Amino acid sequence: MEKIKMTTPLVEMDGDEMTRILWQMIKDELLLPFIDLKTEYYDLGLENRNKTYDQVTVDSANATKKYGVAVKCATITPNAARMTEYDLKEMWKSPNGTIRAILDGTVFRTPIKVKGIEPCVKNWKKPITIARHAYGDVYKNVEMKIPSAGKAELVFTAEDGTQTKETIFEFSGPGVIQGQHNIEQSIRSFARSCFTYALDCGQDLWFATKDTISKKYDHTFKDIFQEIFDSEYKDKFEAAGITYFYTLIDDAVARVMKSEGGFIWACKNYDGDVMSDMISSAFGSLAMMTSVLVSPEGYYEYEAAHGTVQRHYYKHLNGEETSTNSVATIFAWSGALRKRAEMDQLPELEQFADNLEKACIDTIESGRMTKDLALITELENPTVLNSGDFIRAIRETLEKLYA
Numbered sequence: 001m002e003k004i005k006m007t008t009p010l011v012e013m014d015g016d017e018m019t020r021i022l023w024q025m026i027k028d029e030l031l032l033p034f035i036d037l038k039t040e041y042y043d044l045g046l047e048n049r050n051k052t053y054d055q056v057t058v059d060s061a062n063a064t065k066k067y068g069v070a071v072k073c074a075t076i077t078p079n080a081a082r083m084t085e086y087d088l089k090e091m092w093k094s095p096n097g098t099i100r101a102i103l104d105g106t107v108f109r110t111p112i113k114v115k116g117i118e119p120c121v122k123n124w125k126k127p128i129t130i131a132r133h134a135y136g137d138v139y140k141n142v143e144m145k146i147p148s149a150g151k152a153e154l155v156f157t158a159e160d161g162t163q164t165k166e167t168i169f170e171f172s173g174p175g176v177i178q179g180q181h182n183i184e185q186s187i188r189s190f191a192r193s194c195f196t197y198a199l200d201c202g203q204d205l206w207f208a209t210k211d212t213i214s215k216k217y218d219h220t221f222k223d224i225f226q227e228i229f230d231s232e233y234k235d236k237f238e239a240a241g242i243t244y245f246y247t248l249i250d251d252a253v254a255r256v257m258k259s260e261g262g263f264i265w266a267c268k269n270y271d272g273d274v275m276s277d278m279i280s281s282a283f284g285s286l287a288m289m290t291s292v293l294v295s296p297e298g299y300y301e302y303e304a305a306h307g308t309v310q311r312h313y314y315k316h317l318n319g320e321e322t323s324t325n326s327v328a329t330i331f332a333w334s335g336a337l338r339k340r341a342e343m344d345q346l347p348e349l350e351q352f353a354d355n356l357e358k359a360c361i362d363t364i365e366s367g368r369m370t371k372d373l374a375l376i377t378e379l380e381n382p383t384v385l386n387s388g389d390f391i392r393a394i395r396e397t398l399e400k401l402y403a
Ligand code: NAP
Pocket: 073, 074, 075, 076, 077, 078, 096, 286, 287, 303, 304, 305, 306, 307, 308, 309, 310, 311, 312, 323, 324, 325, 326, 372
């Protein structure tokens, strides 16, 4: 078979630990034999982030603005232990946080359903997509430890010098405080991305915050969503036969558990972080979920929702066999390639992305899978494969699809 041509490069963001190992295997076994792969490569591995004073992360986000589509491997967010492990010059920020702050937008996360892996919530028949606002709130917070008694205040100084003040708390002893912000423009683009995405996939949109308690902060999110819905999307939703539904976050959680699935659940940044791990695990595995950041300008960054699988990496370094599930990382590639194909009008590349995903699903449904899935599958006598053999089994299935 002649290799499939690409015209514009993908922005390739390499990462850390076990996912970095999988990244190379995926390229060698599943991409390079089939595609004349064009990428602009950025090494976001912690060593290189440290070497470049994290400039490489900023450069990769700017390249995404230039080319439009990126694919990202999971990366380490340094903590105290990583400082010594990697001899870091600084405790570099989360690359995802840096990239999201530059691109803005919304992260959409959808479970990948396969036969034989059933959600542990038995009434969930269809996937639930989480739409996570990717800017601000606690991820851009300012915090202070209060050492002793005193008054904490919230002060806003306008450009003309006028000040508005609110007392946060009059401390009689030590405590903690935290300041958060968001930007109206970012909330508006979050709302528009969610409404557009709902129309694209013909699914209802739910949105929930805690506006009864947070009467200004969360209420602003609620009001902006309603205003944009009423003025720009109401008619389109009616025509598409879908609905927009706002409720309190605790009510939403209760309803999600009782639902059949098949809708999009828009969440503020923190809620989305937490709920997407709950949804993916309940649907089967952290590694069976797609994740894409959609910016308001129409830039796309595809990634896996899980981390670098550190525990497996240490086993790998010890020469022990690992059985790490590469599906989320493969779907990051297929998602990015499909988007590139759509933008550049390359039907063969689009077909390849479909085939690659089908090969993953068919392989698992045939009973060949990694350990995380074998532990929960309803298929009888599954074959547990190691990390490399699983990818090679997918390649075999993919070759059959092309034969
Ligand atoms: P993790 O990498 O998500 O792994 C946690 C556990 O989940 C693993 O030990 C494994 O369980 C299971 N798991 C996750 N992905 C799996 C896969 N593909 N196949 C099979 N099992 C999988 O989280 P972590 O170990 O807490 O974090 C490691 C590093 O990842 C941290 O440095 C963190 O900063 C980073 N991180 C990055 C991202 C990102 O870049 N998007 C997101 C989250 C975390 P068992 O050990 O029980 O097999």
